[in-house]
Amino acid sequence: MIDDAALHEWFCGQVLPLEGALTRFIQRNWRVGDDVPELRQDIYERALLGARTGLPMNTRAFVFTIARNHLINRAVRAKIVSFEVLAELENIAPIDLLATERQLDAREQLRRAQAGMEALPPRCRDVVRLRKIEGLSTLEAAERLGVGTATIERQLTMGVRALTDFMLGGSGRLQRPRSVRRRRRAVQ
Amino acid sequence: MTRADDTEATAALFVIRSEEAGWSIADQEALDSWLDESIAHRAAYWRLQQGWREADRIAALGWERAARVQIPKRLWQMAVAACLVLMVGVDMPTPRMDSVENVPVLRFDTPVGGHRVVPLADGSLIELNTATLMKTAVSSKHREVWLDRGEAFFEVAHAEGRPFLIHAGNRTISVLGTKFSVRRDSDEITVSVLEGRVKLAGASSQTQAPAAILTAGDIAIAKGKSTLLEAESEERVRAALSWRSGILDFDNSTLTEAAREFNRYNRAQIVIVDPDAAQIRISGEFQVSNVDAFVRLLRDAYGFRIRSTPQVLAISS
Numbered sequence: 001m002i003d004d005a006a007l008h009e010w011f012c013g014q015v016l017p018l019e020g021a022l023t024r025f026i027q028r029n030w031r032v033g034d035d036v037p038e039l040r041q042d043i044y045e046r047a048l049l050g051a052r053t054g055l056p057m058n059t060r061a062f063v064f065t066i067a068r069n070h071l072i073n074r075a076v077r078a079k080i081v082s083f084e085v086l087a088e089l090e091n092i093a094p095i096d097l098l099a100t101e102r103q104l105d106a107r108e109q110l111r112r113a114q115a116g117m118e119a120l121p122p123r124c125r126d127v128v129r130l131r132k133i134e135g136l137s138t139l140e141a142a143e144r145l146g147v148g149t150a151t152i153e154r155q156l157t158m159g160v161r162a163l164t165d166f167m168l169g170g171s172g173r174l175q176r177p178r179s180v181r182r183r184r185r186a187v188q
Numbered sequence: 189m190t191r192a193d194d195t196e197a198t199a200a201l202f203v204i205r206s207e208e209a210g211w212s213i214a215d216q217e218a219l220d221s222w223l224d225e226s227i228a229h230r231a232a233y234w235r236l237q238q239g240w241r242e243a244d245r246i247a248a249l250g251w252e253r254a255a256r257v258q259i260p261k262r263l264w265q266m267a268v269a270a271c272l273v274l275m276v277g278v279d280m281p282t283p284r285m286d287s288v289e290n291v292p293v294l295r296f297d298t299p300v301g302g303h304r305v306v307p308l309a310d311g312s313l314i315e316l317n318t319a320t321l322m323k324t325a326v327s328s329k330h331r332e333v334w335l336d337r338g339e340a341f342f343e344v345a346h347a348e349g350r351p352f353l354i355h356a357g358n359r360t361i362s363v364l365g366t367k368f369s370v371r372r373d374s375d376e377i378t379v380s381v382l383e384g385r386v387k388l389a390g391a392s393s394q395t396q397a398p399a400a401i402l403t404a405g406d407i408a409i410a411k412g413k414s415t416l417l418e419a420e421s422e423e424r425v426r427a428a429l430s431w432r433s434g435i436l437d438f439d440n441s442t443l444t445e446a447a448r449e450f451n452r453y454n455r456a457q458i459v460i461v462d463p464d465a466a467q468i469r470i471s472g473e474f475q476v477s478n479v480d481a482f483v484r485l486l487r488d489a490y491g492f493r494i495r496s497t498p499q500v501l502a503i504s505s
Contacts, residue, residue, distance in 0.1 A: 004230075007230075008230075008234055011231070011234050011235075012234060012238045016234075016235060016238055016239075019235075037192055037193070037196070038190050038191070038192035038193070041192035041195065041196070041228060041231065041232060042192070042228075044228075044231035044232075044235065045226075045227055045228040045231050047231075048227045048230065048231055049227055052227075060292070107307075108307075109242055109245045110245045112242075112245075113242070113243050113244075113245040113246045114246075116243065117246060128246070129246070132243065132244060132246040133246065137208055137209060138204070138205075138208060153201065153204060153205075156200075156204045157197060157200035157201050157203075157204055158200075160200040160203050160204060160236050160239070160240045161196060161197075161200050161236065163239060163240065163243040164235060164236050164238070164239025164240060164243070165239070166239075166243075167239045167242040167243050168235070168238075168239050168242075
């Protein structure tokens with residue numbers, strides 16, 4: 001059994017750098033774009049479950065094999081996917097299709113961070129800047145901008161999610177929170 | 189709202205709150221028990237925590253600069269290189285996984301007339317010239333490159349205890365941090381050093397070639413067992429590297445040599461029909477892509493006759 005610390009290190013060091021390629025892989029092979037974040041999350045979950053009994057030698061092959069199997073399972077279950085799509089999926093050789101991914105160097109990180117910031121809505125961008133550049137806490141930021149802490153938290157969680165998409169090579173498309181109250185209860 | 193969306197939203201809130209000064213032991217316990225609930229929770233939390241941490245780079249942008257896009261000069265150069273590759277109308281070469289080991293071996297190539305900058309994970313940059321094929325394997329302990337054909341300029345990031353090895357034919361070049369180029373024409377290897385020091389040695393004990401240390405301004409040409417060293421030839425190193433800006437620089441080269449250089453970059457091949465023409469000497473700078481201008485010069489300035497087909501430019505007196 002692999003402990004959580006080792007699992008965490010493996011996940012951040014070897015799985016997350018594949019995210020850009022993994023996202024493109026799902027997009028290419030799945031018609032409903034809105035399903036991508038959920039499918040990716042499922043794949044990560046399965047990868048972690050599998051790796052708990054022993055870390056794979058080749059993380060890339062491991063993750064993409066899981067991705068391919070998961071897409072096939074989902075397609076079978078959905079029953080709305082045509083046989084052609086299923087046949088295509090089964091013919092995918094996941095690892096050969098993909099471009100290289102690597103740990104980002106500092107310059108690439110900076111470029112992505114910059115692109116990610118550009119893409120944020122102005123309000124969200126200001127709140128993220130107060131946090132990352134000036135190091136303000138939620139309360140301090142709320143006072144500075146004259147809004148409630150809930151607003152700051154909402155903007156920050158939006159920023160965390162969108163910037164993570166950017167930093168890990170995804171689209172950085174915004175997931176606007178729709179039911180903040182429900183989520184807050186989950187945390188408290 | 190899907191389950192994954194919900195999980196991610198909760199994880200994001202935990203990421204934000206755990207940064208706060210008021211984060212208590214009870215809060216940490218709440219987070220731990222949420223993480224223990226499901227491995228999906230851990231996946232979402234670890235992912236956002238990592239992404240948010242990587243976004244710390246924003247701090248380097250500052251307030252004003254964060255508002256504008258400023259593209260570093262190197263990125264412009266890379267963009268220009270990428271455009272050059274596109275301009276010749278050949279599909280962008282994509283690196284491919286070749287190995288199933290832990291260190292991935294990546295493959296990079298350029299078509300005839302191509303030019304491409306490949307950044308490595310360790311911060312080094314490799315600039316590929318026309319018709320080049322290269323493989324790389326970079327890990328936390330080793331950095332290795334195989335130059336199978338063509339030419340490349342290396343800007344090696346300094347890393348103590350992590351040698352950078354380049355295998356080209358029967359020679360191996362080892363460096364710690366420097367700038368130089370390696371060119372391979374089948375079994376002939378040319379190394380031109382712009383900065384720093386490199387060591388050129390036989391690839392194995394069977395290659396009984398003596399090792400040579402090259403410093404800035406040196407050019408070594410290795411073939412079979414012999415190595416020819418031209419020391420202190422800064423001017424020639426500069427000329428040897430002029431391809432990086434799309435220029436061919438000839439200094440008293442024979443027409444045969446000049447034609448051979450042009451032929452590396454263009455599909456239309458220059459053929460020199462008569463031996464007298466082959467021996468004339470050429471000097472000057474020419475654009476790699478503009479073989480027509482070069483041929484026009486031969487016609488107008490030297491009075492040669494040109495017969496051209498799409499594949500061949502035949503030159504005779």
